[in-house]
Amino acid sequence: SMAAPLFNVALRDTLSASRDFYTVVKNAPFSVVITPTRPLHPLPRVISVGLVYSQPPLREVSLLRKTSPLEYKLHYSTSPREDFPHGKMTIEVRLFVLSSQHEGETFKLAVQLDNGHSTLYTEPIKAVSKASSHTRKTSSPTSSSSTASYPSTPVVVPSSIASVPSPTDDCLSGSRKRKSSSSLSHVLKRIEREQHRQRVLIDVLIQQNQFLMASLAPVLSVGSSAVPPSGLSDAESDPAVSLVNDLSLSHALEYLPLPHLIFPSPPTHALPLVGSLL
Secondary structure (H helix, E strand, O other), rough: OOOOOOOEEEEEEOOEEOOOOOOEOOOEEEEEEEEEOOOOOOOEEEEEEEEEOOOOOOOEOOHHHOOEEEEEEEEEEEOOOOOHHHOOEEEEEEEEEEEEHHOOOEEEEEEOOOOOOOOOOOOEEEOOOOOOOOOOOOOOOHHHOOOOOOOOOOOOHHHHHHOOHHHHHHHHHHHHHHHHHHHHHHHOOOOOOOOHHHHHHEEEHHHHHHHHHHHHHHHHHHHOOOOOOOOOOOOOOOOOHHHHHHOHHHHHOOOOOOOHHHOOOOOOHHHHHHHHHH
């Protein structure tokens, strides 16, 4: 017959337990309790705790950024009690890995004891990131006797009701679409008005340029032809002709009626004013 195991290994304070594995939360503490099945003197000590994949050949789990995928603290109790008459070893463990990051595989803790004892392995463990979708099912024996647990009743919405769209949401969506279309139309109309205004401004500038050239033509033509006779001295020449001869383009612009430069139609008194200067 097969010999009875020398140690009992139990997982405590896990998130939940099923027939195939225990569930724990990443970075959340849980416990491994090891109790001898017969008196051992002295009580063995834990040398190391490692993490392996639960499927053979029990390969070690390693992390790239951390030296170890877990951390642990050891507690020993040699005083006999009813639930552990031969003492016990408690290992508080935190895992830094997720089963989802390892193709959904489960893990086992490998506990190495001194005095030549064989390595002990826990039941398979699944590590998850959140505890919201699970209910804690296992607890330490001491805490279960002193505190009562009250299961919460989650509110479940039937899928047939949850899939029905809200009419308010449809109305709001239609209102947003109409508002967006109206805003786009307003922007397009504003762009068209601006383009029309710019075209009108360009036409006005062209007419102003044509009017300016037509207004300067008599002044420049008179200035070029009003040369004093060779027989007359500067004092005997006409002062008005000398004034026209000395006019530059900038001076001629000063004598033009500026208010009429902003209108496309030529003024009626522009030419008489230039004649009076001569």
